[in-house]
Amino acid sequence: MVEGPTAKLYSIMINKALLNGVIEDIYVKSRRVYIDPKKLLGHRLMLSDTYGKNILLRIDGYGIRIHLMLYGSIHIYEADEELKKPFNRVRLLIKFPDRRLVVYNAPIVEINYFRNILDSLKSNLGLDPLRREWNKDEVLKYLLKNGDKKIGVALLDQRIVAGIGNILRNEILFRAKIHPERLIKDLSTEELNRLIRISRELSREFLRIKLKKRRLRDLLYVYNRAGKNCKICGSKIKFYMQDEINRKTFVCEYCQRNRPSLDTFII
Ligand SMILES: [Zn+2]
Known part of the structure; x- marks a missing residue:
């Protein structure tokens, strides 16, 4: 089970590799897609952050929430690198100009307005020891x-x-x-x-x-x-x-x- 610090580690890795990257294409396989993913094309990844065990991607006003649970994982590939796992395990693939972000097996991939994602997490979760709001x-x-x-x-x-x-x-x-x-x-x-x-x-x-x-x-x-x-x-x-x-x-x-x-x- 991914704990908060492991989720945070993933978000740090994403920021290092992809921050400010413009989304060129997106593939998602999830039931929690609340806005058309194509709307994210042309927008920049502004920040990756975490809330509890959730990994968040902020893409201008849009957001993606990933929860890896037991078996999910996130990989970053060079543009011409082959995927290391079969495509039927891909839940999310985002193509940036020179890299790709791939999420395998994650049970939760939500695409929504960032504000909606954050409001829902804030009303459903307690405080997170790795976030600034901890009090x-x-x-x-x-x-x-x-x-x-x-x-x-x-x-x-x-x-x-x-x-x-x-x-x-x-x-x-x-x-x-x-x-x-x-x-x-x-x-x-x-x-x-x-x-x-x-x-x-x-x-x-x-x-x-x-x-x-x-x-x-x-x-x-x-x-x-x-x-x-x-x-x-x-x-x-x-x-x-x-x-x-x-x-x-x-x-x-x-x-x-x-x-x-x-x-x-x-x-
Ligand atoms: Zn003892």
Whole structure:
């Protein structure tokens, strides 16, 4: 599953190769085409950006939204280079003067007015730790509105925080020393603030690592480390599937044990 930082990496790659390029031709295979794609011809790619796990292309007033989910990928080819995958897997192909942008297998390719795409994302998604609008007080409000949810479930809910996938979820919770089964309403303000701060820091760190083409594995404390020793306390990392989301969950029961805040003991 593509997480926010991976989507961001794709958008950086697109900007580097194609920014300001004029669209000469376009092919799209999708049910979410809301305006005639031919209207985009002759317009420039003004910016590629992301919102959560969505990759956005701004083409003057028009926009394209791509969601890669599990199997999608984006490739940039020279004008005379052959496609590396069969054409029946192409969901979007944009021809620029000297390069082509090709999206394979993506379940979502939307073509619409850019404003419509952005408005719909803003009303359906929570704040994104890799976007400028990220605001810790707003995120705290979003979390508290979902007090009855388990924190391990809420972190994957894109309506609460956008762009966090399963690897980030596990690693954020470990670093924040919070067990995924705890309810949001039972977390102290200090714990929630720590979680929010780490969500942003770690998302940025993942992006930096990907930009340097370094392996993410060295950064992982718990993800895919079932049965191995915790790098902090030495206990065995436990693995289970968390209910409701049915996703791989890794915890150190010692580091992520419930620590009642000190004021609980003041009578
Ligand atoms: Zn530990």
